[in-house]
Amino acid sequence: MGRKITIEPVTRVEGHGKVTIRLDDAGKVTQSRFHVVEFRGFERFVQGRPYWEAPVLVQRLCGICPVSHHLAAAKAMDVIVGAGPGKLTATAEKMRRLMHYGQMLQSHALHFFHLSSPDFLLGMDADPAVRNIIGVAALNKDLAVQGILLRKFGQEIILATAGKKIHGTGAVPGGINKNLSPEERDRFLKGAAPLNIDQMIEWSRAAVELFKDYHRKNKDMVDGFAEFPSNHLSLVRKDGALDFYHGVLRAVDAEGRKVLNDVDYQDYLEYIGEETRSWSYMKFPYLRSLGKTDGWYRVGPLARLNTCDYIPSPLAQKEFEVYKAYTDGKPNNMSLHTHWARLIELLHSAEVIKELLLDKDLQGAKLVKKGKKVAEGVGLIEAPRGTLFHHYRINDDDQITMANLIVSTTNNNEPMNRAVHWVAMNVLSEKPEITEGMLNRVEVAIRAYDPCLSCATHAVGRMPLEVTLVDARGNVLQRKVR
Amino acid sequence: MNDVRFMIDGKECLGKPGQTIVEAAKANGVYIPVLCHFEGLKPVGSCRICTVRVGGRFMAACTQPLIEGMAVENTAPDLEDMRKSLIEMLFVEGNHLCPSCEKSGNCELQALAYRYQVLAPRFPYLWPRRDIDASAPLLMLDGNRCIQCLRCVRACRAKDGRKVFAAVDRSRRVKIEVDKKLAAHLSEDQARRAMDICPVGAILRKETGFAVPIGRRKYDAVPIGSDVEKGTGR
Numbered sequence A: 001m002g003r004k005i006t007i008e009p010v011t012r013v014e015g016h017g018k019v020t021i022r023l024d025d026a027g028k029v030t031q032s033r034f035h036v037v038e039f040r041g042f043e044r045f046v047q048g049r050p051y052w053e054a055p056v057l058v059q060r061l062c063g064i065c066p067v068s069h070h071l072a073a074a075k076a077m078d079v080i081v082g083a084g085p086g087k088l089t090a091t092a093e094k095m096r097r098l099m100h101y102g103q104m105l106q107s108h109a110l111h112f113f114h115l116s117s118p119d120f121l122l123g124m125d126a127d128p129a130v131r132n133i134i135g136v137a138a139l140n141k142d143l144a145v146q147g148i149l150l151r152k153f154g155q156e157i158i159l160a161t162a163g164k165k166i167h168g169t170g171a172v173p174g175g176i177n178k179n180l181s182p183e184e185r186d187r188f189l190k191g192a193a194p195l196n197i198d199q200m201i202e203w204s205r206a207a208v209e210l211f212k213d214y215h216r217k218n219k220d221m222v223d224g225f226a227e228f229p230s231n232h233l234s235l236v237r238k239d240g241a242l243d244f245y246h247g248v249l250r251a252v253d254a255e256g257r258k259v260l261n262d263v264d265y266q267d268y269l270e271y272i273g274e275e276t277r278s279w280s281y282m283k284f285p286y287l288r289s290l291g292k293t294d295g296w297y298r299v300g301p302l303a304r305l306n307t308c309d310y311i312p313s314p315l316a317q318k319e320f321e322v323y324k325a326y327t328d329g330k331p332n333n334m335s336l337h338t339h340w341a342r343l344i345e346l347l348h349s350a351e352v353i354k355e356l357l358l359d360k361d362l363q364g365a366k367l368v369k370k371g372k373k374v375a376e377g378v379g380l381i382e383a384p385r386g387t388l389f390h391h392y393r394i395n396d397d398d399q400i401t402m403a404n405l406i407v408s409t410t411n412n413n414e415p416m417n418r419a420v421h422w423v424a425m426n427v428l429s430e431k432p433e434i435t436e437g438m439l440n441r442v443e444v445a446i447r448a449y450d451p452c453l454s455c456a457t458h459a460v461g462r463m464p465l466e467v468t469l470v471d472a473r474g475n476v477l478q479r480k481v482r
Numbered sequence B: 001m002n003d004v005r006f007m008i009d010g011k012e013c014l015g016k017p018g019q020t021i022v023e024a025a026k027a028n029g030v031y032i033p034v035l036c037h038f039e040g041l042k043p044v045g046s047c048r049i050c051t052v053r054v055g056g057r058f059m060a061a062c063t064q065p066l067i068e069g070m071a072v073e074n075t076a077p078d079l080e081d082m083r084k085s086l087i088e089m090l091f092v093e094g095n096h097l098c099p100s101c102e103k104s105g106n107c108e109l110q111a112l113a114y115r116y117q118v119l120a121p122r123f124p125y126l127w128p129r130r131d132i133d134a135s136a137p138l139l140m141l142d143g144n145r146c147i148q149c150l151r152c153v154r155a156c157r158a159k160d161g162r163k164v165f166a167a168v169d170r171s172r173r174v175k176i177e178v179d180k181k182l183a184a185h186l187s188e189d190q191a192r193r194a195m196d197i198c199p200v201g202a203i204l205r206k207e208t209g210f211a212v213p214i215g216r217r218k219y220d221a222v223p224i225g226s227d228v229e230k231g232t233g234r
Helices: A051-061 A066-080 A090-121 A133-139 A141-162 A182-190 A197-217 A219-224 A265-271 A301-307 A314-326 A337-357 A413-428 A436-447 A453-457 B021-027 B077-093 B108-115 B151-155 B188-197
Strands: A003-008 A017-023 A029-036 A231-236 A248-252 A258-263 A272-275 A284-287 A376-383 A386-394 A400-406 A466-471 A476-481 B004-008 B011-015 B051-054 B057-060 B071-073 B139-142 B165-168 B175-178 B203-205
Touching: A003 A436, A017 A413, A017 A436, A029 A413, A051 A066, A051 A386, A051 A400, A066 A090, A066 A141, A066 A376, A066 A386, A090 A133, A090 A141, A090 A197, A090 A337, A090 A436, A133 A141, A141 A182, A141 A197, A141 A337, A182 A337, A197 A219, A197 A314, A197 A337, A231 A258, A231 A301, A231 A376, A231 A386, A248 A265, A248 A301, A258 A265, A265 A272, A265 A376, A265 A386, A284 A413, A301 A314, A301 A337, A301 A386, A314 A337, A413 A436, B004 B021, B011 B021, B051 B077, B077 B108, B139 B175, B139 B188, B151 B165, B151 B188, B188 B203
Parallel strands: B004 B071
Antiparallel strands: A003 A017, A003 A466, A017 A029, A231 A248, A248 A258, A272 A284, A376 A386, A386 A400, A466 A476, B004 B011, B051 B057, B051 B071, B139 B203, B165 B175
């Protein structure tokens, strides 16, 4: 008798999703799907609002990386007020960068230490009751504290640049509404241990080492788990460097060939299409040049380290060289290596924060610049989870008439489905009994992409876990709740 | 003329003849909340947030002149609760989405909600359909946030004295409209004054939102009324 396994909601991710896996009479997987099951529709209700409100309004679709939405919308509005790329004052651009890299630091720390490290440090088969950050703290208190304080430091940077740790108002069309005072700067640079930037750099280095050590001891599993070829897309700086705030759009295929060659993102619609499927509220983006079937791509840390040529900070660059050498310079297609890439980015963020803090432009007084207004603007940014697209049109009365958001998690929709399918085929298929540990592996695959399902559908959710096994006629065979 | 002797919640006070209770209370370091009233405008007593009790009778403190020997109740629990319920009613009757409103931190309604510790309104939200008029070059009128205090109607006039804003329709359908011809020729100062006179975020000077960072907005450091109570708001 055929069976259907449902994992709903998926845990230790941001938002609300579920997984369904269908098995035939022999227990062989016939279909697997990762569904995002909530919908709110920011793109619709932002219509009619004044354009300068968008950076503050739209960031409310997420509580984890609102800074990304805040800045992507602000960048789109920069274009609209005639202060697009390269036209902001040095103070404005560097304050925004500081805000953004602070966010990368806090979000990457949150994801690795709070959400993913339990799977590695405690084991994928560990009791779910202890397979969490509290369990990590019981095992290694110092490590848990480091994770919490790394996140706190990033949040403090956001507070100093945006006015609030969550949902601030720092970026305005054409600039920023405050600079960084010398007192704020000194607190981050020379604050009492452990909350100063040198300590953050040190802990970030240690986090990279932690993962590398885990990798050395579990090479086969880390390399083989949900490994599949794909295209990779991200912004890169014009010279090919890793850049989270601004750049040109680049995509490479699984072999490293450029399939999108450093194009201006204002024209993203020429290159990116979105497909809808009836069983998920999340769309499926693809590269138009390769079509719906082959044009899907990954975004996020793994993709960024596949597209960029180098990392413009010394310690992270050194780690990048080790990381790239592992795949002989070829693109890395191993899902769990996303954690490795993410931690190198964590280190890079900490280094960039220090570099910015030492820059006197942050104390400048020229905050806003405007030019000739136009009716349309696109803003892209590399959010923690990947490339984030914001696109707006306004009317003559300054009201938004159209908004299109392609968020990082949406870009990773197909890759997450592929990762789930890999686990379904390689872990669950044709097994006499489905254990909790096996189901957790489905979540581990999804978690590697650090999905923010709230962002992806612009909805909010909560995350207890219910697993139900039903037969083809809908009879419940097995049910687990935690 | 001699000072007028009166009491507020048992405190002996002195006022000037002709002063309203609100004005005299402020001069004596006692805060009585107002929303429809704005210093310099003729009070109309429409919002009733300033309601006090004198001799067992409720009255609007912004319109009621002082009377020698009057004993004013200002902070009796039932009065404070009534004020709180009025604030809640204003919130549910419009579409007040503070998180994305650029008047946040400078909004008198929001500041009063904080002062009266409104966590969630006791009344159901009405979610009315309201219009936005953004046709003027410098101003935007967002009906979602309007509390019909009429401060703009009373305060904003063109050079020739004509009113820029007017209340149209009646009862629940009443709404503020802007004279498009006059609004098209407003100066920067007039547009700023229109935004500043509005206690909420219904009238906005276009393209300037969120210019003041969080922490430096009007009510971030000084909660509404505390300047009066500390004697710095005279």
